[in-house]
Amino acid sequence: MPKTGVFFSPAVKGKDWPVIGDKFRNFPEVMADVLKNPNVALYSPKPVDEKLLFKVHTANVVMDLKSAWYYEGAVYSVGGCVEALERICRGEIVNAIVFNVAAGHHAGPSYAWGGTYVSCAGPMIVDAREKFGVERFAIIDTDSHHGDGDRAMFKGDPNVLHVCFCSRNASENSGTKIDVDVGWSTTDSDYLKLVEREFKPRVLDFKPYAIIHFFGHDTCEGDYGSRGLTPNFYLDLARLVKSIAEECCGGRYIIITGGGARRDVAEYIFPNIIRILAE
Numbered sequence: 001m002p003k004t005g006v007f008f009s010p011a012v013k014g015k016d017w018p019v020i021g022d023k024f025r026n027f028p029e030v031m032a033d034v035l036k037n038p039n040v041a042l043y044s045p046k047p048v049d050e051k052l053l054f055k056v057h058t059a060n061v062v063m064d065l066k067s068a069w070y071y072e073g074a075v076y077s078v079g080g081c082v083e084a085l086e087r088i089c090r091g092e093i094v095n096a097i098v099f100n101v102a103a104g105h106h107a108g109p110s111y112a113w114g115g116t117y118v119s120c121a122g123p124m125i126v127d128a129r130e131k132f133g134v135e136r137f138a139i140i141d142t143d144s145h146h147g148d149g150d151r152a153m154f155k156g157d158p159n160v161l162h163v164c165f166c167s168r169n170a171s172e173n174s175g176t177k178i179d180v181d182v183g184w185s186t187t188d189s190d191y192l193k194l195v196e197r198e199f200k201p202r203v204l205d206f207k208p209y210a211i212i213h214f215f216g217h218d219t220c221e222g223d224y225g226s227r228g229l230t231p232n233f234y235l236d237l238a239r240l241v242k243s244i245a246e247e248c249c250g251g252r253y254i255i256i257t258g259g260g261a262r263r264d265v266a267e268y269i270f271p272n273i274i275r276i277l278a279e
């Protein structure tokens, strides 16, 4: 049985996606070596069922998406997110990475912006609750920007812990919605210490079914959301959150690619992260 699912649709490459560009243009080729690992399985997801989108978004968000040129990339990305969690719920894999364009953390129930025009976490959590009866999820957001859409999506939901590493300190919703200011000029080790200090104890206490990680690399030096981090930071981060997932939820952990336009960083970190997930 494979341990790690890699969800990659050919629909996420070959277009100049909003904000991130065509950063997956050399995928899945650059993952060829790691995809030979018997612990790794490559899945080509289907587009998300539109009914799920209407369950989490107002009609105007879905209709705007349907008329946009990035529609196909977005719905295959969200389809990968939903399928990844379903396969984890069925015990077919333990952890996953989903290659994502045009969808993610700036998509709330009634709006979507900033390069992410439909929610990833909303459809996957609604689907898993309905089909598998699993309720509690932790979302960690280490993209450079505040995850306003995910925050709005789960506002008032006591069964979603949302810990967002961004530019402010806040605690809302009885401590289930947390923001951590990481500063604009930080270091790899300072950032990792913040994850240890601000995410780990909360998620161990929360006991989610799985951890969902909105994994931007726009925080890398030279990228549009730089906080001065190096490419190797992302490998350490994946290793750390994976170990936390092993401690609190049987290793059930899904990485969704987020912001970041540096193609060289994407090509370096994601094959290595798959190797880490599969260890």
Ligand SMILES: [Zn+2]
Pocket: 143, 144, 145, 216, 218, 225, 259, 260
């Ligand atoms: Zn970002």
Ligand SMILES: [Zn+2]
Pocket: 145, 146, 147, 164, 165, 166, 167, 168, 178, 179, 180
């Ligand atoms: Zn935030």
